[in-house]
Amino acid sequence: AQKITQTQPGMFVQEKEAVTLDCTYDTSDPSYGLFWYKQPSSGEMIFLIYQGSYDQQNATEGRYSLNFQKARKSANLVISASQLGDSAMYFCAMGGTSYGKLTFGQGTILTVHP
Amino acid sequence: NAGVTQTPKFQVLKTGQSMTLQCAQDMNHNSMYWYRQDPGMGLRLIYYSASEGTTDKGEVPNGYNVSRLNKREFSLRLESAAPSQTSVYFCAIYSGNWNQPQHFGDGTRLSIL
Numbered sequence: 001a002q003k004i005t006q007t008q009p010g011m012f013v014q015e016k017e018a019v020t021l022d023c024t025y026d027t028s029d030p031s032y033g034l035f036w037y038k039q040p041s042s043g044e045m046i047f048l049i050y051q052g053s054y055d056q057q058n059a060t061e062g063r064y065s066l067n068f069q070k071a072r073k074s075a076n077l078v079i080s081a082s083q084l085g086d087s088a089m090y091f092c093a094m095g096g097t098s099y100g101k102l103t104f105g106q107g108t109i110l111t112v113h114p
Numbered sequence: 115n116a117g118v119t120q121t122p123k124f125q126v127l128k129t130g131q132s133m134t135l136q137c138a139q140d141m142n143h144n145s146m147y148w149y150r151q152d153p154g155m156g157l158r159l160i161y162y163s164a165s166e167g168t169t170d171k172g173e174v175p176n177g178y179n180v181s182r183l184n185k186r187e188f189s190l191r192l193e194s195a196a197p198s199q200t201s202v203y204f205c206a207i208y209s210g211n212w213n214q215p216q217h218f219g220d221g222t223r224l225s226i227l
Contacts, residue, residue: 004156033212035215035216037218043202043220043221043223044218044220044221045157045204045206045218045221047215047216047217050212050213050215052212091156091157093156093157095212095216100145100147100162100164100208100210100216101147101159101162101172102147102149102157102159102206102216103159104149104156104157104158105156106154106155106156107154107155107156
């Protein structure tokens, strides 16, 4: 069984600063993918970034980067230069080899202060 | 969201009523999923369809049934709605390639009184 743990119910950050959202995972699958999604107050799920378990380099997408530490089973999301529009719920998710099913963490609410 | 259309967007039911949530895609992906999101929680998988003609249970299937009508459409049915099924329901699709992550519909907000 797969498990995702997000230990930060809420995080606060000043505009233009960087913030790290924590995610740890557990799985017995040898191959898996790790994902971060953003859910603004409007409710839609927005894909941010993906990391494959065999990828040698940490994934980056614009202001988003994924700090992947396989031995520690962690996949933290780093948002650089925070913007007011980054205020939202952030979910870490994992998919294994079984038909793309995703397991989600409980989420972290990020609030960006001006 | 482009590619995944869920209907309806909102619905209020009384306990015991039945309802079908519809999901349609135009991206020609093989796999389709139904998740539910309860307040303060992440999404949990209800049922999925790896390909046309197949369906399987996810983490929380009790009280639901699904139909993969064709490659485009995947419906979720509540036969006898219960207040515990009050939730936001998301349909998602997946191509089979991790570099193309799951795409989600905008969700259906369902309240059961």
